Amino acid sequence: MALEFHFVLALALVYGTSFVFAWLRRYDIPILAVEILAGIVFGATLGLVNDGTAGYDFFVSLAAFGLLMIMFDAGLELDPEIIRRDPVRVTALAVSTFLLPFAAGFGLGQFLDLSLFASFLTGVTVSTTSLGLIYPLLEDFDLLDTDRGQVILAVAVMNDILSVAVLAYGLTLATSDTPIVGVGVVTAALAFFFLVLPFALSPHIANTLRDGVFENPAKAGVFLMVALAFFLEHLGIHAILGAFFAGLLVAIVTRDGHDVEESMQPVTDLTAPVFFFYVGTNIHLDSIAAAPLLLGGVLVVGLGTKALGALIGGLAAGIENRTTLLLAAAMPGRLSISVAAAEIGRSQGIISDQLYQAFVLLSVVSVFASVLAFRYLVDTPTAGAAA
Template sequence: MEFVWVLVLILLGTKAAGHLSVRLGQPAVLGELLVGILMGPALLGWIHQGSFIEYMAEIGVLLLMFMAGLETDLEQLKKNWKPAMAVALGGIALPMIGGYGVGQLFGFSAAHSLFLGVLFSATSVSITVQVLKEMNKLDSREATTILGAAVVDDVLVVVLLAVLTSFFATGDGAEVSISLLLIKKIAFFAVVFLAGWLVVPRVLRWTSKFRVMEPVLTFALIFCFAFAYFGEKMGIAGIIGAFAAGLAISQTSFKHSVESKVEPIAYSIFVPVFFVSIGLNVSLEGVGSQIGLLAILTVMAVLTKLLGGGLGAALTGFKRRSALAVGAGMVSRGEVALIIAATGLSSGLLEARYFTTVIITVILTTLIAPPMLKALFGGGGPRLQLPDQ
């Protein structure tokens, strides 16, 4: 029953910290993320990563992105595909250059420097989604651009990682077929599009006649997890699959019913565990000797996404504040970069002695993103005074 006590600590800690964070003018998610660092190995050591937290957190992030899909305006997403593409490209180009430059500055090999570039080109909008949801901005033009850019970013970064590992990897995962990878990605989007258009609405209508408790909700969750699993198998992040499932259901008459029932399940138990799990990755062991690398990596990681994504948005018609808000929405590297870092470690593209420093940098980008978003979007708390033009 030890896992029950861990769950009690997580739920108490996240709700108390989230409330305090809001009282201080910051998004609740910032306090919830800090709970993981406070209670985890970095400080108090009360909670440690394990299979229970890993599985609960995975469900949490999938539900978070599923709800983002449910709340996304598909027409707005279609209209903003050009800005989304520009934001993704800008948000990959600058971090690639910045990561490679930092690697070279600290004497990394060309392959290891390129890997840093790929790692910090990744983005995870799960934290951004939560912040925008708290501010009721999830249906804004900026939010749909960020979500669209995240899909493009995920595909391009995985392809870049595959190219890099096929040329330079020395450990696990060194053998990668680029053509097979591309075919799998195309197949994923084709299958998800057809399933979302033809299968999801029919199945939900059919199951709504079942004489059991909550048949529509159950099958909505089945689609969420099935799309996520299929995405992982096809080389796409599971969160993209969950987002696609939510987007498909958002086009049906069951949208509001599913949303109103998934939200309490997600936010009462699974999503808090996901937020805490990010902080549990922080360990301060051996970081003291690499504090310079940590500081420069963090500044590079934040500025290159902010400016790269912001430039892409500005070039496609966003005003200055909105463009920077879009860039800020891409800053968090979250669980996507953590997975890439682990891949780099196993394939020999990231040296073990730098692993902790890279992980802490990823966590710092995730902690920095919520206050930046709050400041740029406004809605309480400190607000940056920037002209629109």
Template sequence: MAVISAVVAHHLRVSIALVEICVGVMAAAVAGYLGKPGALGSNLEWLKFLAASGAVLLTFLAGAELEPEVIRKKLKEVTVVGLVGFFAPFFGCAAVAYYLLDWNLQASLLCGVALSTTSMAVVYAVMLETGLNKTEFGKGILGACFVNDLGTVIALGLLFAPFTYKTAVFIGVTTFVLAILPATSRWLTRQYAYRTAAIRTKWVILLLFSLGALALWSGSEAVLPAYLMGMVLAEFSNGDAFWMRRLRTLTVGFLTPFYFIRAGTFVSLPALVSAPILFLVLLGGKVISKIFGLYPFIGLFRRRRDERWYYTLLMSTGLTFGTISALYGFSHNIVTQDQYSFLVAAVIASAVVPTLIAGLAFLPRHLLPKPERPPEAVPREDGLSDEG
């Protein structure tokens, strides 16, 4: 299924995570139709472990994509846009679930968290494709995405983790580890990197799994320290693009397919077909609350209409952390399988619809980097090209 997803994603030019979720949904539907809903083994312990490992490493990579220099230069913009991008859909979607859909308070809050996200994966892919990642406009969007998703991860931990002495231990140990992490990682690299097989990868995975285990012991979620670790090590990670590329290959090539395909297998197609209005209400709640919350504030930093709409619509996307939050709620019996199905369907649609509208109707072409002319195409004084 992972290989099929990769081929389909290549031809459709969409996020691989999006296709893997959809393939998981279809596989579960086929298994259910054949009367063997458990045939995919979604709840086998080894598969759950690999899926959880994929979520943790992917979350770390998302945090590591941050460019600290961007945050420092555009601190006001990314902070304002990122926080509004989190709070507007969080309160808006929680209210929609509680008052319109009659979900209980816990499920409504989980809905607000799951639909508050912005998809760093989708936005980053769009930035690379258009070349906007090299512009101050694109870097501002990526910085705002980071702040938005940081709010989502923190809210997931604070709202649904019981605060006990275990929580205090988790916060204290995590704070200490994050404080010494950059210096110890640089020392380890100087002493042992390039001579000891993949020691940096083993070091990062050791800390991710250790803090993740501590988070689960305290009743929190393992992705919270992973995101913070990625953020703290962003400068260290970006200093070696080759190492980051290998870590990304390990994560995306092996681990995350287990996570996203497994997440898709829990979606109930019969539930979606029986009540499509609920799906549309949740999707509308996310996108509309994002637009009404963000558009006025983005106007403080971008004056042109196409820039404001493009910025707003890309901030309205969601995928990875929305799926992680929804699966957390389903795994901890905060939402039912039907509610989970509607949430994941809304998350998937939010990864596609705003992105398409932004690219087709509001792409700020005046900001696109001009392609460099290849050397062989530059005319010479004698009227011939170098190739001629």
């Protein structure tokens, strides 16, 4: 069979149109939003990339690989060790910033007469927090090495763990042919990666994997990612969880995840834009405008309850006022996991296109809201000062 290169047109549009909107980044608009916007304009609106475009199948496959890379990076960013510094307070804060939005999201789904699992997925999507947003935010404002920054970072890590755990169980129950087996596998995987591996086994297996990972980080990382993705998909559990656990495995055994992340960055830079562009091609603004109640409900619940959960948790845990306000500003921000959950729901036929589009817009809007609120609090020393 002869090699075909029809896909180059689709990829030229993806990478080229991202540059068209690159000027938006000067206004602190995240690259994720730029790439989704490119997909909306050149895919959904102008129709330059659609299911009739030559090479579209390869484009979709590369978008799926991009989603795996995004989840791999999400796992690579996590460090369960951070939670051990103040486990009780961090867990209490994380639970309050997760459970309140989750319950509100589930309630919104039921109010909108969605199915049980669509309501569940709504709860998961509005309760996530982006560690990939909070980490650089703390770094940019020189808060990463402060006690205040470490509390916020630890809560974000725990929130990500809760999000992935709940999403894993939900996907297994909704998509697995053998839910009981799937739940058992997910439970074992969560226990292994979050308890056994970081606190018991990492010293014993670190030397075995570290040399191979550091010798060729990109190849080793991609191999672990696709191997675990295939394994979990074969067991009836979604492949993205395998990618997440692969990233977490690399982060734990190397104890130097961010260096590996730097080596993996070119792979992510090539594939993640394809996924976000693909997300944009599935957003039709006229469809969203036809459901203002749905969009408004998702935005209010997704932003409001996340901040409220942080405020309640901070007060209950005795956190000083300024840290509580910074936590409330940062927690609503969400990126890849929220979009990934929405894409899974749409591709599985669990949620409608309108709900999917509302979730994606929530992710984009939440980034702007969190960055602006966080910057205001940092730049205003008297804001939230303890009485």
